[in-house]
Amino acid sequence: MAAINGRIPDGAREITTGQANRVWHINDPVPYVLKHYSDPARAANEAAALALLAQHQAPAPKLLGADPGARPAWTAQSAVHAxxxxxxxxxxxxxxxxxxxxxxxxxxxxxxxxxxxxxxxxxxxxxxxxxxxxxxxxxxxxxxxxxxxxxxxxxxxxxxxxxxxxxxxxxxxxxxxxxxxxxxxxxxxxxxxxxxxxxxxxxxxxxxxxxxxxxxxxxxxxxxxxxxxxxxxxxxxxxxxxxxxxxxxxxxxxx
The missing domain is CATH 3.90.1200.10 (Aminoglycoside phosphotransferase (APH), C-terminal lobe)
Known part of the structure; x- marks a missing residue:
């Protein structure tokens, strides 16, 4: 599995549904969802929320990586087949x-x-x-x-x-x-x-x-x-x- 670095790998499938962000499903051996944000503050906030939810074992995707300071800001989250x-x-x-x-x-x-x-x-x-x-x-x-x-x-x-x-x-x-x-x-x-x-x-x-x-x-x-x-x-x-x-x-x- 290649390192998650916020870049869109070959074969990524875009699943964007909202107006502010772009989202892709990455079909790696361990699939994940890559999210690019138009507002870096939202990336930082979602990363913090997912980390807190994991700490409390609450029902949410797992945070696999994040860089709110990148351009664009991004998070990587566990793929949810649901x-x-x-x-x-x-x-x-x-x-x-x-x-x-x-x-x-x-x-x-x-x-x-x-x-x-x-x-x-x-x-x-x-x-x-x-x-x-x-x-x-x-x-x-x-x-x-x-x-x-x-x-x-x-x-x-x-x-x-x-x-x-x-x-x-x-x-x-x-x-x-x-x-x-x-x-x-x-x-x-x-x-x-x-x-x-x-x-x-x-x-x-x-x-x-x-x-x-x-x-x-x-x-x-x-x-x-x-x-x-x-x-x-x-x-x-x-x-x-x-x-x-x-x-x-x-x-x-x-x-």
């Missing part, structure tokens, strides 16, 4: 792998690598609202309303590992029946309810309470927090989404 879990089964089969991730504690809030660490989860969310408002200044009044609600909500929870990009296609089932979560480049430490709120947005659910059953030991304030995070994630899509259907939809919801 089928995506259908949207209809997602909310049922997500519970076990998600709980495994949400049991992993953090000592700060925010991305694992390649970004600023935050003392509290509230600080991180304020920073995200700054980013979204800078990208869409016309949404400043909506951001101000979210900031007021954020400051009035108790978000003092122990940071836990979040996938933060839950959607159909990121949960796969192995022939053994075991499920794995893929694509950890947006992983962060924070409130697990934010993961569920993001999922509700990705599935275009009318109410984030429809995914609250996935929460591990929800507290009495969970309903208020998940609704707040749901609106923040909708705001993010309204400000940043490149999907021609998603951005106007969430802008209409904000108004």
């Amino acid at each position: 089928e995506p879990v259908t949207t209809g089964r997602l909310l049922h089969e997500l519970a076990i792998p998600l709980a495994a991730a949400h049991r992993i504690p953090g000592t700060y809030a925010g991305r694992l690598a390649g970004a600023r660490r935050h003392r509290t989860w509230r600080d991180y969310l304020h920073n995200r609202l700054d980013t979204y408002t800078a990208a869409a200044p016309d949404l400043t009044p909506a951001a101000a309303a979210l900031r007021r609600e954020l400051d009035a909500t108790d978000t003092d929870t122990e940071p836990r590992l979040l996938h933060h990009d839950l959607q159909p296609g990121h949960l796969v089932r192995l022939p053994s029946g075991r499920t794995l979560l893929l694509d950890w480049e947006l992983a962060a430490f924070g409130d697990p309810l934010s993961d569920l709120a993001r999922l509700a947005v990705r599935l275009d659910l009318p109410d984030p309470m429809d995914v609250l059953h996935l929460a591990h030991q929800p507290d009495p304030a969970a309903a208020r927090r998940i609704r707040l995070y749901w609106r923040i994630h909708q705001f993010a899509d309204a400000a940043l989404s490149t999907d021609p259907a998603v951005r106007p939809r969430d802008r209409a919801r904000l108004s």
Whole structure:
């Protein structure tokens, strides 16, 4: 087996599905997946997340190599021979792998690598609202309303590992029946309810309470927090989404 160095070997098969990165399946004696990133910070973050998940024996691909400083930045991950879990089964089969991730504690809030660490989860969310408002200044009044609600909500929870990009296609089932979560480049430490709120947005659910059953030991304030995070994630899509259907939809919801 040739050394993994981030270069695309002869015979590699491109399996790119997203908009930001390019991905190849390498059919070596030990097959692996090579991922090139347009944003080096995401490469660093995914490498850190996969290393942490392996340390805790959580269900995710194995990190075989990484170089966030290369051009392009890259990671190599174990090839997963699996089928995506259908949207209809997602909310049922997500519970076990998600709980495994949400049991992993953090000592700060925010991305694992390649970004600023935050003392509290509230600080991180304020920073995200700054980013979204800078990208869409016309949404400043909506951001101000979210900031007021954020400051009035108790978000003092122990940071836990979040996938933060839950959607159909990121949960796969192995022939053994075991499920794995893929694509950890947006992983962060924070409130697990934010993961569920993001999922509700990705599935275009009318109410984030429809995914609250996935929460591990929800507290009495969970309903208020998940609704707040749901609106923040909708705001993010309204400000940043490149999907021609998603951005106007969430802008209409904000108004």
